[in-house]
Amino acid sequence: MDSKIVIIGAGKAGVALGILLKSAGYDIAAVCSKHKSSLKKASSYLDGFLTTDAVEAAKTGDIIFLSVRDNQIKDLCDSIAAKDGFKKGNYVFHLSGALSVDVLKKAEKRGAKIGCIHPIQSFADIKGAIKNLPGSYFGITGDKSVLLLAKRIVKSLKGKFLIIEDKDKPIYHIAACVVSNYLVSLINYAENLYKIIGINESDAFRAFYPLIKGTLDNIEKKGTIEALTGPIVRGDTEVILKHIEQLKKKLPDELSLYRELGLAATEIAFKRKSINRNTRKDLINILKGVKTDG
Ligand SMILES: NC(=O)c1ccc[n+]([C@@H]2O[C@H](COP(=O)([O-])OP(=O)(O)OC[C@H]3O[C@@H](n4cnc5c(N)ncnc54)[C@H](OP(=O)(O)O)[C@@H]3O)[C@@H](O)[C@H]2O)c1
Known part of the structure; x- marks a missing residue:
């Protein structure tokens, strides 16, 4: 696949997503996390650019996943946007079932397309996530072109999708x-x-x-x-x-x-x-x- 993927948030969902997308042929351009210890853990599964700098990480990709906890997504997105980390043509996704895609508005203002790919699955750890993601359903939200990409990503993860309108997310x-x-x-x-x-x-x-x-x-x-x-x-x-x-x-x-x-x-x-x-x-x-x- 031509698209370069960036994972920001090397936790359970982010690392599993990176590993599965990599094995589906995607190029994982960068993985970012807050602490070096999490990057070290991720490095046993993923190579590429490992960094604690979310802005630098975002700059390397086309498809950017903000796989941090729900209450950290908006601040992270705002701070990357404020430092010109997003550009026109980027696709920025979060993985939250609870949150509107509106928390990514600042990325959209910078020309990115925004959406959500939410695995309807629960992960207690990275290994469990890698095992359980294939075959899971994903709730996907976004405009037409975002949905098209989201469907492609879900298919690569061997998942199935439900299209969820943003207003219906609660x-x-x-x-x-x-x-x-x-x-x-x-x-x-x-x-x-x-x-x-x-x-x-x-x-x-x-x-x-x-x-x-x-x-x-x-x-x-x-x-x-x-x-x-x-x-x-x-x-x-x-x-x-x-x-x-x-x-x-x-x-x-x-x-x-x-x-x-x-x-x-x-x-x-x-x-x-x-x-x-x-x-x-x-x-x-x-x-x-x-x-x-x-
Ligand atoms: N777990 C599930 O069952 C599940 C299921 C469906 C959807 N989701 C969604 O997936 C998303 C992530 O959840 P999770 O369970 O994977 O959380 P998690 O395991 O706690 O991972 C979150 C990661 O984000 C990193 N992080 C926090 N602030 C950051 C920042 N400013 N820059 C870079 N990295 C940062 C943390 O890094 P450090 O470790 O370096 O501190 C942590 O590793 C959430 O939106 C959640 O709703 C989770």
């Missing part, structure tokens, strides 16, 4: 956070429940893991509505009542999340028509703690 990002971060919170919630009956976290997770995988397989095959199993979809109000009583007695702080997720499951069961209107009402009353017998 909702887009909420959904991605829920599915990743709150899944972690949910598993942690279940581990905490097992802890009080004497099963430690790692044993609990080992026991949950096949269940989680089985559930994901069902969702993949049937979709979320048909994949729901358990007492709510069976309309078993007695079991749900017992769950609530136990939580009230032993873990009152854990009750509110159980209630909210139970209400969500009740709506799924009703949509699926596995429970009728009356059972739905009974479940809602039990979950909300509404007394119905006077």
